[in-house]
Amino acid sequence: MLALTYVKENTFSLMEKPKPVLLDPTDAIVRVTLASICTSDLHIKHGSVPRAVPGITVGHEMVGVVESVGSGVTRVRPGDRVAVNVETFCGTCFFCRHGWVNNCTDPNGGWALGCRINGGQAEYVRVPFADQGLTPIPAEVTDRQALFAGDILATGFWAARIAEIGPEDTVLILGAGPTGLCTLLCVLLRRPAHVIICEKDPLRLRFVREHYPQVTAVPPESVRETVSRLSAHGGADRVLEVAGGEETFQLAWQCARPNAVVTVVALYDRPQTLPLPEMYGKNLTFQTGGVDGCDVAQILSLIAAGELDTTPLITHTYPLRDIMRAYELFEGRKDGVVKVAVDCTPEAAK
Numbered sequence: 001m002l003a004l005t006y007v008k009e010n011t012f013s014l015m016e017k018p019k020p021v022l023l024d025p026t027d028a029i030v031r032v033t034l035a036s037i038c039t040s041d042l043h044i045k046h047g048s049v050p051r052a053v054p055g056i057t058v059g060h061e062m063v064g065v066v067e068s069v070g071s072g073v074t075r076v077r078p079g080d081r082v083a084v085n086v087e088t089f090c091g092t093c094f095f096c097r098h099g100w101v102n103n104c105t106d107p108n109g110g111w112a113l114g115c116r117i118n119g120g121q122a123e124y125v126r127v128p129f130a131d132q133g134l135t136p137i138p139a140e141v142t143d144r145q146a147l148f149a150g151d152i153l154a155t156g157f158w159a160a161r162i163a164e165i166g167p168e169d170t171v172l173i174l175g176a177g178p179t180g181l182c183t184l185l186c187v188l189l190r191r192p193a194h195v196i197i198c199e200k201d202p203l204r205l206r207f208v209r210e211h212y213p214q215v216t217a218v219p220p221e222s223v224r225e226t227v228s229r230l231s232a233h234g235g236a237d238r239v240l241e242v243a244g245g246e247e248t249f250q251l252a253w254q255c256a257r258p259n260a261v262v263t264v265v266a267l268y269d270r271p272q273t274l275p276l277p278e279m280y281g282k283n284l285t286f287q288t289g290g291v292d293g294c295d296v297a298q299i300l301s302l303i304a305a306g307e308l309d310t311t312p313l314i315t316h317t318y319p320l321r322d323i324m325r326a327y328e329l330f331e332g333r334k335d336g337v338v339k340v341a342v343d344c345t346p347e348a349a350k
């Protein structure tokens, strides 16, 4: 089968590999129908994910059809159409039982697919702990609609959930990249009084204004003024930092009102400064971390109900055989790309 492989720093290669097989009773083999490229894949390519194993197949955002399951798998069956979760988790350890699946203590726990074990920018993928890692897709939801449910949409949903957003809140989101947009959609589900999104890229700002006119989209230069104008208590009630830029962590706490919740979703390249003397008396609550991807079934039912739609984010589609071109486009942020869908069906691999 064709599989996009992390060969070494700065080198990905589309190569022929053997089809994966079941290794553990809790495994499933999934025939991938649609995959996507994530910014984290670029981080692997650039060598900034030290735990990524050279030789692995990359890709951790995909949907497909279950091909076979191990004897211990009870929740999915061959033939089921499924969304694959970015995180591998056992479902039984202390952290999993509390819903903190990002901290699963299994040796394979956390982000393993397409990083430490073979992922899904390929025709087939082996998914460990398939009962936890696979979620059946409702019949009325298409593969394109479900494509982001296990990764960036799960991240946005988790961020909006832990931010504890109420109907009177002014919510500020920093960053309108793919994860920022998914966070925006999940924040909108909670119907706060005002939503402001801050983004420096004019194309991304335009995308928000075209698709989500109810949202105030501003560049960083005017975010402070906009937040103080639209909020009743001198700052945003809830701030979600999804940008991970040089200045965005500082902007996040500075734009927050006293006693606000600041949720940090972004992954930074460098340590950030927490200037406690300057923020003394502001009594902020910080929430940080990586997605607990355990809400995929709820996300898929919201999609089925027509309350969540990420299909406008898919601006380009490529067949698997042309995935290198898809990377070139995504990495170079060419042609107004937001997200790329990669068709992994047998015809697209020929």
Ligand SMILES: [Zn+2]
Pocket: 038, 039, 040, 041, 060, 061, 086, 151, 152
């Ligand atoms: Zn990702």
Ligand SMILES: [Zn+2]
Pocket: 089, 090, 091, 092, 093, 094, 095, 096, 103, 104, 105, 106, 109
């Ligand atoms: Zn666990």
